[in-house]
Amino acid sequence: MPETQSPSSGFSPTLPTGALVRSPIITIDLEDWFHLLECDAIPGPEAWGTLESRIERNTNRVLALLANHGIRATFFTLGWVAETYPSLLKTVASQGHEIGCHSGLHTLIHQQTPEAFRMETRRAVDAISGCIGLPVTAYRAPGFSLTSQSLWAFELLGELGITTDCSVFPGRHAHGGTGGLFPPGPFKLECRNGMQLREFPMTLAQVGPLDIAFAGGGYFRFFPYAMIARWIRANPDAMTYFHPRDFDEGQPRIQGLSALRKFKAYAGLKGAHQKLDRFLHEFGGQSLGEASARIDWDQSPLVRL
Template identity: 45%
Template sequence: MSQSVHILTFDIEDWFHVLEHRDTASEGDWCRFESRVERNTDRILECLDEANVRATFFCLGWIARTHPQVVKAISAAGHEIGSHSDRHLLVNQMTQRQFMDDLRTSIASLEDLTGHQVRAFRSPGFSISRQSIWAFSVLAENGVEWDSSVFASSHSHSREPALDITGPVTLEWRGMRLKQFPVVPGCVLGRRISFSGGGYFRLLPYGLIRHLMSKSDYAMTYFHPRDFDPDQPLIPNLPLHRVFRSYVGLKSALAKFRALLGHFHFIDISEANKLLDWDALPKLQLDGTSLSIPNGRKICLPA
């Protein structure tokens, strides 16, 4: 890359949208909790306005319907709106039909509200796995041009990334193209360390985050409104290890985020798409049953 590409993104969901937890598993459970998404999103928008930065906001379709003022405020501030699914379900626990219906509902809700085409998608929990790699073709078939559902390392919702990549690639299928913008860990002493969002950002010291960001020609950030809300309640019956992962570092996160905006130049996915030389980047071929990758191997796609 001729210049560093640091992308700023947010997943717009409420503080209780915790994956794989019985007390917050369904839409019926969510009405029991106070919503904090509007005040927390406003806090993010204020920071971005002060720094004169544009970002991509992956929003739930459910948020667009229940809190339309949140999505309208994001769009009115000039930020890009993408889909974060409709009801915050893990893709690797859905059928292809369920995923398609959820995706279409989210896109319709967001486009009807903003009047702008939804071109970007990120799955909840980066949950497009090797077993659900068919989701990429569903995205392309439904008009999505840019996806950021690959976390290029193991994480809590998938033991291995859907694609073994270390930067942006193009997926091609039946004449359609889907550009992939993964989250890529940094490297310290030969060890891969995630640093660019979520719990990792809150837990790591800022000096290390700044070091890893400065060493990255390409970096994809991912933040949530709850990441900057130290006063949020404790989610009932959350296991201790998840309490640690979800609540430690909340008090210092906003100051770290402001520092990050001051030290680096960030852009949204739309601008990154223009800057990247896609002809020079890898292309992966989907043929409906497998994914062909540059070293000649193929990954089978479940029927």
């Protein structure tokens, strides 16, 4: 079990208040409509190039919204996207957004051996940094698949140059989640080799007995705007996780999904683009790097693995 040392201020994120305006951390996982996880109907990576490509159009629509609102975001991209659409990634970076890694081929961490994880992530980090000409220092696991069984991944990420991670889902998640293992707000993580990472967990809202995400993916599309707005007011610097496909009503529908998966993948697509526009207008947004620079990390909890 990891051991946590909490400063006297407790676990609450230590963002300064006062003159600085607090706003949600806008992150976008850069992948296409067919990058759903654990779905037998989707062919393997060798066939992705034969599927309809919607990532450029969808990403450009998100970029336009961000530009309209003057917001810098952080894009976690697949290494596959960097290798397949290098000009798209260059466009995102040229507009001032930060670029992190979201694995190479969207493989769940807990389905990999450490060596396979290292190889896939190294190739992705190299492809991304080669494309944008900058080091890659931020990471998010596909499907928040960092679990209590795969904590070894932190050390390997650190060895690959990752200094900030956004893979912790401090509750239950269909593809991962860390339950109550870690603090719910930003914290420092010390690996067994002494290396430290900065962790930004996904922000969750308490609904009855459930901890649920509300600022990303299907949750953002499904919940009424008023509820999301209320949760954001209670968590002004909440972590978000959008995908370009979340705003693409015309995307092909994958056949054979369970009713629940279908709902999660496609509920609320109509109007989601306008919903994001309204969200960004009302709450603004900041990139991961901007948020990190505002945190007093010395006062943040330290978790030792």
